[in-house]
Amino acid sequence: MLDADLKTQLQAYLEKVTHPIELVASLDDSAKSQELLELLQDIASLSDQVSLDRHGTDARKPSFAINRVGTDVGVRFAGIPLGHEFTSLVLALLQVGGHPSKASQDVIEQVRNLEGEFRFETFMSLSCHSCPDTVQALNLMSVINPNIKHVAIDGALFQDEVNERQVMSVPTVFLNGEPFDQGRMTIEQIAARLDTGAAQRAAEQIKTKAAFDVLVIGGGPAGAAAAIYAARKGIRTGVAAERFGGQVLDTMAIENFISVPYTEGPKLAASLEQHVHEYDVDVMNLQRAEQLIPPADPNGLIEVKLANGASLKSKTVILSTGARWRNMNVPGEQEFRNKGVTYCPHCDGPLFKGKRVAVIGGGNSGVEAAIDLAGIVGHVTLLEFDSKLRADEVLQRKLRSMPNVKVIVSAQTTEVLGDDKVTGLAYTDRTTGDSHRVELEGIFVQIGLLPNTEWLKGTLKLSPRGEIEVDARGETSIPGVFAAGDVTTVPFKQIVIAMGEGAKASLSAFDHLIRMPVAVEQEAEVAA
Incomplete structure (x- = not known):
């Protein structure tokens, strides 16, 4: 699962573990469960301080817990934390294993003194560069304070749950089953939210x-x-x-x-x-x-x-x-923000796998977003207000090579359409004055700052x-x-x-x- 270089690096990190840890895997017969099992076997083989139990009973499969043996300290991942989340996995192994974090002592004491029971769930994607900060912050909080529990959930692997809970951007955090917040969060920010006197x-x-x-x-x-x-x-x-x-x-x-x-x-x-x-x-x-x-x-x-x-x-x-990020300032944009309207294609793209989406903006950011999304979603419609795209020619050539991308210029978006989430958008052709509708599930806004x-x-x-x-x-x-x-x-x-x-x-x-x-x-x- 891990290549030789990664194994060597991880083995060096695991030498810092001072408390025995156990990996408890909850698996089924799927290919992803087999992939996770191979990853956990690789990790357990690198240190005598790490053991593996493949008989976990968590309802989410594949998933696994990292537990400090003999204590109630631990964190959980639902999915296979590679990509941007591999660092989160390594830090979780170290911190559950007793290696001190780099958080300030003031913040550590603030988290340790929080009263109450806090059960956090973070929906993330492996391509999201904003998610690791939130995942790592909540993982560390769960290590510091046993009354805090956290599971990081790969939305791409648990699409049914994503749809049921209407998760349309990452990271999305739930606390005790209720929406808590969305977007990148640090341990200082989360602790301040929970500590009312901070x-x-x-x-x-x-x-x-x-x-x-x-x-x-x-x-x-x-x-x-x-x-x-x-x-x-x-x-x-x-x-x-x-x-x-x-x-x-x-x-x-x-x-x-x-x-x-x-x-x-x-x-x-x-x-x-x-x-x-x-x-x-x-x-x-x-x-x-x-x-x-x-x-x-x-x-x-x-x-x-x-x-x-x-x-x-x-x-x-x-x-x-x-x-x-500049908003479109059209009806429906704020109503459906994080319910189909989003501003980060890298973070939220995997949540729209196989679906129809639009990118608003034909500059470098918009064209780059359309190119990235075209490899994930079913179809991309790019709408540009001007009569031509403004992106660098090298990006435009790449965009034109994508078979599932349609470009519409001289298009002024006039409304975001939806019920409980985005179902489409309306735009006006600035050349003819005609109005049009596009049916889709996601809108990525990339129109500047x-x-x-x-x-x-x-x-x-x-x-x-x-x-x-x-x-x-x-x-x-x-x-x-x-x-x-x-x-x-x-x-x-x-x-x-x-x-x-x-x-x-x-x-x-x-x-x-x-x-x-x-x-x-x-x-x-x-x-x-």
């Missing part, structure tokens, strides 16, 4: 912080670069981010990051966070900014109010809140598209407030450009600081 405690802690020299709002590539460049100057640096990594966490293949031929978004985001933590940066994750308050005088402190009620003050601020600037309206100057207007130094219309990345008017929304702009904004902020009067230093000390 937000207030975080707010009280933030209120005690001294004023910063540079405060970065946002933790994507631009924010990470800005924080690193500021910290290297030896000045007091803080980062407040709603989720560290930003839009990169939702990106699959990255092949144009100079000097790195190929990487994936979550891996790059983890490297960014690790690099930031190598410096003296105060990182405040899971914090959403809600208001920017300019200083009362040109050399005063800038204030940023957070959603939890706390405020942060700084001599300079760098805004790098990034962007999010929308800047996260709603909270800044009326505070600083924004472009007609809602982007923060910046000059050549990254400075906004408010002195001392800089901006970088996809949230700004800088053209070409690319990771490498965002990083460069973040570094530039940080250097500009430092230049601004050294030109400020000494009185501001004294004011900052008083605020502290």
